[in-house]
Amino acid sequence: MGQNLKHLLRNLYKLLVITYHEDPTLVSLYFLSSVFGAILLFVVYYVYKIMIDQVTASTIPAEKSILAIIIITYLFFEYLSRFVNYTFNQYFFDTLVRLKLQNVLTRFFIDKLGKLDFVHLENGDVRNLIAKVEGTYNFRLPEIIHYLNNILFSVLVLIFSLLIALKYSPIYFLILAIISIPVYYLRAKYGNLAASSLSANASNTNYLWYIRSIFTNFSTLSEMKIYRLREYFLNRADELQERILSDYQKPLTSYTMLSTLSFLLIPVAIYFSLSHFINGIRNHIYTIGDFTLFLNTLFTFSGQISGLLVNVGNIYENSFFLDDYIRLLGIKNIVNTSTHPYSFPITSPREIVFKNVSFRYQGSSNLSLNHINFTILKGQNIALVGHNGAGKSTLIKLLLRFYDPTEGDIFIDGANLKDISIDNWYQHIGILFQDFAKYYLTLRDNIKFGNIDEKEDYKIIEALCQSQSEPLIKSLPHGLDQILGRWFHSGIELSGGQWQKIAIARAIFRNAPILIMDEPTSNIDADAEATIFKNLQSLYKNKNLIFISHRFSTVRTADNILVLEKGKLAEEGTHKELIKKKGIYAEFFKLQKRGYE
Secondary structure, three states: OHHHHHHHHHHHHHHHHHHHHHOHHHHHHHHHHHHHHHHHHHHHHHHHHHHHHHHHHOOOHHHHHHHHHHHHHHHHHHHHHHHHHHHHHHHHHHHHHHHHHHHHHHHHHHHHHHHOOHHHHOOHHHHHHHHHHHHHHHHHHHHHHHHHHHHHHHHHHHHHHHHHHOOOOHHHHHHHHHHHHHHHHHHHHHHHHHHHHHHHOHHHHHHHHHHHHHHHOHHHHHHHHHOOOHHHHHHHHHHHHHHHHHHHHHHHHHHHHHHHHHHHHHHHHHHHHHHHHHHHHHOOOOOHHHHHHHHHHHHHHHHHHHHHHHHHHHHHHHHHHHHHHHHHHOOOOOOOOOOOOEOOOOOOOOOEEEEEEEEOOOOOOOOOEEEEEEEEOOOOEEEEEEOOOOOHHHHHHHHOOOOOOOEEEEEEOOEEHHHEOHHHHHOOEEEEOOOOOOOOOEHHHHHHOOOOOOOOHHHHHHHHHHOOOHHHHHHOOOHHHOEEOOOOOOOEOOOHHHHHHHHHHHHHHHOOOEEEEEOOOOOOOHHHHHHHHHHHHHHOOOOEEEEEOOOHHHHOOOOEEEEEEOOEEEEEEOHHHHHHHOOHHHHHHHHHHHHOO
8 A cells, every 4th residue: 555655646746747847837826826715715704704793793883884894805805715716726727737738748648659669569568558548648637636736725724624623613523524534435446446447448448449540541441331341340339338338337336326325424423513513602602603604614624525535536546547647658668779879970871781680579489580681882772572571671670770680780881770879870761661651731741741951842842753743733722732631621632642652752852861662652653653763763873772662673773682581581683693593583573574464
């Protein structure tokens, strides 16, 4: 229990630090308004007591002016208290703090996802953690700050209540406190179960999020319509939601029933305390004003102690979601650079050496790459060829340092890739993945993302022309400012080939000394493909061009061809050299050539 409390307090401190750093002034005013609100509440009660005593004690004309002053004072503090507690604290400050906290939590969340290693993103446990955090952090964590603010208010009110109770009958206040304790226990117990049910359903939650994405992804949505899969996925979604709801409903129902029994005892304690106080008035021990002060304080004490325990229970329940968020932020990357990483002074073509490189994906018993050795010279045009699953894309991922080799090393101009600054290395690289990105933003943005610091539009147009996109530019109503895709209003959807040409233009616009392309023209017709590669060979005449392709019309132009087979480097050489060997490459070429005859 002690360790759990320390862990909870540590996480709450981290959340408070995040909130405070986002806007120190706002957060300070938020909590200070709670302090001021608690003080004002009892100022109102005390002035109300004075007013009642004044009314009941005397009504002679000489004292009417005093009574008027008291009434005005009471009304001033009454409405000032409401203004501070409800308008300022619970509405203005609370809303702004929540919004700002949501902003910073979202910023940290997406920043962390952007920094996670691929080995983490492909891990089922991490994916489930991401799914849980994604679905809860934006409202669960700001609620914690709201509950902490309520707790601060309640604690101050309880302290002031007990100080007033010392004058009257503190025993009834203590009895109320003891009766309310089970509420905290039940809230904590069943709050834990509710959070545990979400943890137990993490894989179901992740699956549910995936099903939602199927209905928002045009490629899966179109196939789903043709294959009549809508009802299947709707039924799966219903099953998952029912399962998750059922696991939530059980602890919530139990908590509600048991806490109701606990709350029934509170009015009983209040009844006996009021009966005792009324006897004190009859015996002239207390005044009517004392009674109103006691009554207001007693009801406030009862409400705030219950509220305090419920808010503590709410924090305990939400702490499980906070723990998930903190755990996600705390995941350490496996692919890290050295303490003092090396940086190349200029970006230029580099000699790349794979030396005895092997790689095994996490959880796999087989090597995806098995003792690979080759050298890419500066300014060399390299093609990677092989069956699907031969290791081509894995090799590129190692070169991009998405993973580190299981065995062996990769050297860039003699420096181990592990010792090179990743940011510096990426400045050398332009990339076009087989599953290339489609940004549903303007055409200009889609190209500019290749080199975000370049401001000249004419270079964007040049890159589009080199990727054979001149007809596209002319066809768009708003030219470079045209929104692409159907995500936003007035967006225009493109064909697969047009999207791929834009991705090529983005890679060209990068103007990096090393360009890596994975199946760069898979959606493009043969004529455009030939022109694009002619442009690329001209642009990268003195740079490094590395590409994966199954089209031998492009592969045969490479300076050197690497043939991978079952994770091993089976053959290496020029097109002519490999044809003469009559090996795997020659067989590939023969099969593809036969398809065109």
